[in-house]
Amino acid sequence: MIKGKIVDNQEAIIELEVIGINRPEKIEVVIDTGFTGELTLPSDLIDRLGLPRVGDLPAILGDGNEVDVDLYLGIVLWQGEERIVQVLSTDDSKALVGMSLLYGNRLILDVVTDGEITIETLP
Numbered sequence: 001m002i003k004g005k006i007v008d009n010q011e012a013i014i015e016l017e018v019i020g021i022n023r024p025e026k027i028e029v030v031i032d033t034g035f036t037g038e039l040t041l042p043s044d045l046i047d048r049l050g051l052p053r054v055g056d057l058p059a060i061l062g063d064g065n066e067v068d069v070d071l072y073l074g075i076v077l078w079q080g081e082e083r084i085v086q087v088l089s090t091d092d093s094k095a096l097v098g099m100s101l102l103y104g105n106r107l108i109l110d111v112v113t114d115g116e117i118t119i120e121t122l123p
Contacts, residue, residue, distance in 0.1 A: 004117035020049025035098035
């Protein structure tokens with residue numbers, strides 16, 4: 001089970017361990033149900049972790065613009081197990097967890113400041 005909380009600006013935050021070539025790092029990520037991918041990370045964090053670049057991926061942004069985004073492979077610790085994920089590079093300082101990483105899980109949000117977040121594996 002993964003736990004997190006709703007912060008003052010109404011973002012749903014969990015801690016995620018990303019395992020890089022250079023070292024593992026625990027980071028705070030925002031749950032983004034409007035993002036269909038697995039994970040976005042800031043480019044400086046991708047560099048620090050030494051994640052391998054595997055190509056480009058066309059992406060449609062929230063404003064409707066289509067861009068090519070650098071695609072990397074990473075490993076995260078998810079529900080106690082290592083899981084290989086596609087990581088999109090972003091210039092934003094926030095890391096995002098999307099619906100593809102959440103797939104197969106139950107997400108429960110108490111949407112108030114300091115509200116509890118629970119992510120459980122579905123049976």
